Structure formats: structure tokens, C-alpha cells
Amino acid sequence: MGNLADRIEEYLKQILEKTSEGYIILQRSELAGEFSCVPSQINYVLDTRFTVERGYLVESRRGGGGYLRIIRLGLGLEGQYQQVMRQLIGEQLSRERSNGLVDRLVEEELVTIREAAMIKCVLSGNDLGGEFRDWDVLRARLMKTILTTLSRDDLL
Amino acid sequence: MGNLADRIEEYLKQILEKTSEGYIILQRSELAGEFSCVPSQINYVLDTRFTVERGYLVESRRGGGGYLRIIRLGLGLEGQYQQVMRQLIGEQLSRERSNGLVDRLVEEELVTIREAAMIKCVLSGNDLGGEFRDWDVLRARLMKTILTTLSRDDLL
DNA sequence: AGTTAGAAGGTCAGGAAAGGTCAAAGTTAA
DNA sequence: TTAACTTTGACCTTTCCTGACCTTCTAACT
Numbered sequence: 545m546g547n548l549a550d551r552i553e554e555y556l557k558q559i560l561e562k563t564s565e566g567y568i569i570l571q572r573s574e575l576a577g578e579f580s581c582v583p584s585q586i587n588y589v590l591d592t593r594f595t596v597e598r599g600y601l602v603e604s605r606r607g608g609g610g611y612l613r614i615i616r617l618g619l620g621l622e623g624q625y626q627q628v629m630r631q632l633i634g635e636q637l638s639r640e641r642s643n644g645l646v647d648r649l650v651e652e653e654l655v656t657i658r659e660a661a662m663i664k665c666v667l668s669g670n671d672l673g674g675e676f677r678d679w680d681v682l683r684a685r686l687m688k689t690i691l692t693t694l695s696r697d698d699l700l
Numbered sequence: 701m702g703n704l705a706d707r708i709e710e711y712l713k714q715i716l717e718k719t720s721e722g723y724i725i726l727q728r729s730e731l732a733g734e735f736s737c738v739p740s741q742i743n744y745v746l747d748t749r750f751t752v753e754r755g756y757l758v759e760s761r762r763g764g765g766g767y768l769r770i771i772r773l774g775l776g777l778e779g780q781y782q783q784v785m786r787q788l789i790g791e792q793l794s795r796e797r798s799n800g801l802v803d804r805l806v807e808e809e810l811v812t813i814r815e816a817a818m819i820k821c822v823l824s825g826n827d828l829g830g831e832f833r834d835w836d837v838l839r840a841r842l843m844k845t846i847l848t849t850l851s852r853d854d855l856l
Numbered sequence: 857a858g859t860t861a862g863a864a865g866g867t868c869a870g871g872a873a874a875g876g877t878c879a880a881a882g883t884t885a886a
Numbered sequence: 887t888t889a890a891c892t893t894t895g896a897c898c899t900t901t902c903c904t905g906a907c908c909t910t911c912t913a914a915c916t
Contacts, residue, residue, distance in 0.1 A: 607901020763911020
């Protein structure tokens, strides 16, 4: 596995391990410079290796003083639970089931009561007056993004 | 965050924090001098960082003895903030504006960082591809419902 | 009172400094 | 020999910074 993408991946994961903040910040062009490659190669690495499925979140900002921010998603106890949850959710999620899941998250003390109330109110979807068709699909996607957000290591 | 605009923003917020009046008065050219930049850079910072959504009001006066006045808008106590927020949200709400509002809720310690991240990720709406049309309208409604939920007395 | 010079701040367009996208060309593994 | 993965480069969007030019206000001088 000596190819460029793998080496960049390795390098990033290494500094990501060492940090206690739960994230690292870097400049795309600078990193590209260190590995003597084109900047878009960095995007390739980020797109293929630092995905949510693999436990990472990437934020960025353009313009002068722009940057890349790679955030670690929890791999510990909470992270495990998060993976299980994702499988439980699947492609569709009914309102009853989502409420059940959220209650369980409260019991496990992974979310507060306030957070739970918020999640439920969003997932209840009283706001889209019939304008959306595939409710259960949307609910599943929303639930997943929320779980992802909650497992961000930089929010602890 | 090493760029000039960010540094000026931070500087201004710092002195704004320290003052007890709730506002600061300064001279554009003087401030520009301190940061060795062109005066219009100050306008850029004010236009992009000290907006109403983020809780600031900027007044100014030209001519001899002219000045800039940056006012920090409080959200008021005991449920008043709900009304203020609703006004700011209005019927439609862009992503930029909603992020500004959420940041402000954090600053006022009305929501936690985790809650803020969750709200942002829901409102960013990466989940409903092009399936929904009036995004800004939906965002406004969601934001209001969330605020209502968060201010429920039984969640404290 | 009217005029005018100087002292503020305001606007806008253009260039620079990031990062993003996409498709074509090159590699590698089955 | 394909099919999947990697690498590159041309072009795009967003954000920042500067400078030239404009508007408003005060004060001093008719």
C-alpha cells in the first residue's frame, strides 16, 4: 500500500490520533506541497478515506485564510452504540420506531432530555404540511445525521 | 483563524465584552491604523461579522467628529427572547442567517454546543436532496418549532 | 447666511488567496 | 482485458483585502 493516497491517509490519521481536541486543521495546498502532488489529490483522499462511514467528518472554508478541518467521530463506547443505531435505522424509519430509539438514547444517557425533545420534534415533522412524500425515508436520513453529529469527538 | 478579518472581529468582541455600556464607540481610520490595513477593511468586518442575526447593531456618523458605534443586542430575559428570535427569523430563513442565529444562541448560553451542532446539521438540509422546494420557508418553521421545544419549562 | 475646506465614514469593483468539481489519463488487480 | 482505483490539470466558487472615488458633516471664513 505504498501509493500516494494511502500515504496521505496514514499521515493524517497519525496526527489525528495524537491530538486531544478531536480534530485537526490544515491547509489543502500546504499538505499537497508536502506530498508534492496537486491539491485536488487531497480532496480525493478526503472523499474516499475520511467519510462518515469510516468515522470522520470534514469541514472546510474557502477564501483567504481558508482551511480544512477533519473531525474524528467517536470510536469508543458511544461510537459502537452509534454504529448499532445506524443499522437499526436502515433506509426507512417510522415515527413510532424513531421515538423508541430516542427514548433508548436517553436511557443510555447518550443524549439529554432536552436534546431528545428536540430530536423528536424535528422528526415528528409537523412543519412540512404534507409537502413531503417519503416521510419515513427522510426521518431515517435525519436521524442518521443527528447521530453522526452527536458522536463528534470535538463536542466533548 | 489567522486572517485579518477574524483578528479584527475578535479584537472588537473582546472590548465589547469588557464594557458595561453594551456598546463601544470608535473611529474607523484609527482602528484601521492599528491593524495596518485600509479603512474599508473595517467595513468588511462589520458587514460580515456584526450583523443583526449575530446580535449586533452598527451605527455611524460621517464628517468631522464621525464615529462607529457597535451595539450588542441582548436577547432580554424570561421568555422575551422567543419574541425577538421569531422576529429575526421571519417567514424565510437562509442557511447563513440560521447559522448566525444559532451561534448567537450559544453565546447567550441558551443552547449548548452539542445542541447547536445538532440544530445546524438539521437545518443545513443536506438530507433532502432537491426534493423540497422552499427550503428557506421550511428552515424558518423548523427553527421556530425547535425554539419552542427548547423553551419548554419541563425540560429544565 | 452662504461658502468652502477638511475630516470623517461609505461603496464598489477588481485582484488575490484559499478550497471544490469534474473528467480524462494513467495504474493496478482480478 | 477489463473494471476499479489513482493521479493530474483545467476551470469554478467563495472569501478576503485593497484602492479609487463618493457622500456627509463640522468649522472656519467671508
